[in-house]
Amino acid sequence: MCSNIIETVNLCKKYKTTYAVKDLNLQVKKGEIYGFLGPNGSGKTTSIKMLLGLIKATAGSVTLFGKQLESDRNHILKKVGALVESPSYYGHLTGYENLKIIQRMLNVSEKRIEEVLNIVRLTKAKNKLVKQYSLGMKQRLGIAIALLGKPELLILDEPTNGLDPAGIHEIRDLIKSLPETDGITILISSHLLSEIDQMATQVGIISEGNLIFQDSIEVLRNKSDSQIRVRVNDANKAKIILENKFDDSIQLDANSNLILNKTDDNHISLVNNMLVDSNLSVYRIEEIKSSLEDVFLNIIKGEYS
Numbered sequence: 653m654c655s656n657i658i659e660t661v662n663l664c665k666k667y668k669t670t671y672a673v674k675d676l677n678l679q680v681k682k683g684e685i686y687g688f689l690g691p692n693g694s695g696k697t698t699s700i701k702m703l704l705g706l707i708k709a710t711a712g713s714v715t716l717f718g719k720q721l722e723s724d725r726n727h728i729l730k731k732v733g734a735l736v737e738s739p740s741y742y743g744h745l746t747g748y749e750n751l752k753i754i755q756r757m758l759n760v761s762e763k764r765i766e767e768v769l770n771i772v773r774l775t776k777a778k779n780k781l782v783k784q785y786s787l788g789m790k791q792r793l794g795i796a797i798a799l800l801g802k803p804e805l806l807i808l809d810e811p812t813n814g815l816d817p818a819g820i821h822e823i824r825d826l827i828k829s830l831p832e833t834d835g836i837t838i839l840i841s842s843h844l845l846s847e848i849d850q851m852a853t854q855v856g857i858i859s860e861g862n863l864i865f866q867d868s869i870e871v872l873r874n875k876s877d878s879q880i881r882v883r884v885n886d887a888n889k890a891k892i893i894l895e896n897k898f899d900d901s902i903q904l905d906a907n908s909n910l911i912l913n914k915t916d917d918n919h920i921s922l923v924n925n926m927l928v929d930s931n932l933s934v935y936r937i938e939e940i941k942s943s944l945e946d947v948f949l950n951i952i953k954g955e956y957s
């Protein structure tokens with residue numbers, strides 16, 4: 653049995669002669685927090701709109717909960733909550749009153765309003781007019797609205813866009829806490845890996861409409877390159893010694909540290925012994941890893957393909 657909550661097969665959207673999304677094969681399993689990453693204009697919103705049936709695909713299929721979206725759209729979408737682009741509210745009404753309108757439309761219990769206010773931590777601000785809410789509070793209200801119908805799948809399109817670091821942190825904590833309580837599956841898009849790094853279990857990277865990476869966050873982390881940085885009392889002398897011995901050019905960084913590309917233990921031990929035998933003082937040997945953001949940028953540039 654297929655355990656994918658979202659599955660798309662060769663999903664395409666073409667505008668005139670250009671593909672905004674090309675042969676997208678997304679696979680999102682139950683209970684995952686799937687980080688859908690890509691630079692601005694890479695096709696995230698277009699993909700999400702196709703998942704929600706808001707725009708028609710040029711080709712390909714969308715399957716949610718094992719059922720083709722086309723076959724039973726209304727029934728399937730009842731199990732989905734979404735926040736796409738800037739949510740619209742009635743600014744002259746309170747947060748509670750905004751939720752009340754949607755609660756009536758969805759025909760869920762009034763008790764659910766208090767529950768979602770609590771989840772998004774807006775209970776204290778529920779009687780404040782929404783026009784007086786901060787951007788972060790408005791985004792959290794948008795998530796509360798998306799959660800009202802107790803969705804099994806939550807789709808959030810760039811929910812941290814425009815937020816300050818504290819706002820981003822709040823949304824991150826909130827999203828991380830959701831699968832534990834409700835067993836919900838979440839797809840969240842962003843153009844910054846750092847924003848979803850600590851919450852995503854699975855990552856899909858889209859660039860120019862093509863999905864160029866889809867795997868666990870661990871696999872992404874393992875793509876991070878390592879180098880060894882060595883601090884000695886005379887870097888130039890050390891450089892000559894090592895280059896003569898290993899017949900390989902050694903770089904120095906801006907602080908006159910030696911940078912070694914070979915990182916295996918035996919090599920590092922050999923280097924250390926050589927430097928010490930040459931009466932150099934070795935102050936520090938440390939591993940430096942490229943950041944996850946660098947890995948993300950390198951994947952987009954095609955450096956890992």
Ligand SMILES: Nc1ncnc2c1ncn2[C@@H]1O[C@H](COP(=O)(O)OP(=O)(O)OP(=O)(O)O)[C@@H](O)[C@H]1O
Binds near residue numbers: 671672691692696843
């Ligand atoms: N209605 C449209 N007509 C023509 N082109 C469109 C339309 N909507 C989107 N596009 C184009 O499709 C491409 C993908 O846009 P999309 O909004 O999906 O990207 P995105 O990854 O969500 O970017 P952002 O983070 O900036 O929202 C862009 O080149 C965009 O200009």
